[in-house]
Amino acid sequence: MLALSSLFLVGPMGAGKSTLGRMLADLLDKTFVDSDRVIEERAGADIPWIFDLEGEPGFRVREIQVIDELTRQPDLVLATGGGAVVRPENRAALAGRGIVVYLRTSVPTQLARTSKDRNRPLLQKPDPRQILTDLLAAREPHYTAIADLTVDTDHIHPRALAEQIVQYYLEHHENA
Numbered sequence: 001m002l003a004l005s006s007l008f009l010v011g012p013m014g015a016g017k018s019t020l021g022r023m024l025a026d027l028l029d030k031t032f033v034d035s036d037r038v039i040e041e042r043a044g045a046d047i048p049w050i051f052d053l054e055g056e057p058g059f060r061v062r063e064i065q066v067i068d069e070l071t072r073q074p075d076l077v078l079a080t081g082g083g084a085v086v087r088p089e090n091r092a093a094l095a096g097r098g099i100v101v102y103l104r105t106s107v108p109t110q111l112a113r114t115s116k117d118r119n120r121p122l123l124q125k126p127d128p129r130q131i132l133t134d135l136l137a138a139r140e141p142h143y144t145a146i147a148d149l150t151v152d153t154d155h156i157h158p159r160a161l162a163e164q165i166v167q168y169y170l171e172h173h174e175n176a
């Protein structure tokens with residue numbers, strides 16, 4: 001049984017971390033937080049601006065700070081940025097301080113779910129399919145390594161997925 005009270009959602013862009021995070025917080029009576037949004041609020045700038053001005057390394061420094069703070073708080077559902085797991089500091093914080101759920105999602109599904117949205121600087125290049133394929137190959141071992149639960153998101157409605165995750169939480173959390 002796990003004594004940890006927060007749920008951390010990890011997975012690639014378009015996995016549904018933000019969508020599911022809101023539903024889970026509602027179902028489990030927890031507070032939803034999205035690390036990308038907190039980074040933007042603190043910087044007073046959106047993610048494309050941060051990438052333009054500071055590059056990905058600058059964004060990752062901000063992300064490490066925010067994830068360190070948020071993972072110390074009880075009773076959150078935290079949607080993390082798709083690339084948070086590339087930094088070992090984030091992997092340690094996520095794995096040690098809450099229940100980690102990996103939303104496994106294929107590249108075609110990621111593409112379909114992110115195609116209308118210009119807010120992801122890493123995809124604003126000529127071949128997003130190749131970029132997502134390379135990112136997933138590099139990151140999948142990290143997502144898997146820290147996950148307590150892995151769920152496939154390709155062919156399931158977010159509501160049904162949220163119910164599966166709630167079921168797991170209720171079975172594995174001692175104070176649920």
Ligand SMILES: Nc1ncnc2c1ncn2[C@@H]1O[C@H](COP(=O)(O)OP(=O)(O)OP(=O)(O)O)[C@@H](O)[C@H]1O
Nearest residue numbers: 012013014015016017018019082113153156157158
């Ligand atoms: N299981 C699902 N089935 C179908 N559509 C979904 C599912 N989960 C999310 N979506 C849709 O996919 C899009 C992307 O979802 P969302 O923004 O929650 O992903 P994310 O993991 O937070 O992405 P990012 O890392 O870029 O913030 C949204 O339009 C959402 O409605």
Ligand SMILES: O=C(O)C1=C[C@@H](O)[C@@H](O)[C@H](O)C1
Nearest residue numbers: 013036047081082083120121
């Ligand atoms: O996959 C990534 O590296 C990113 C995903 C987004 O959630 C944001 O954190 C940012 O656009 C970087």
Ligand SMILES: [Mg+2]
Nearest residue numbers: 017018034079
């Ligand atoms: Mg999101």
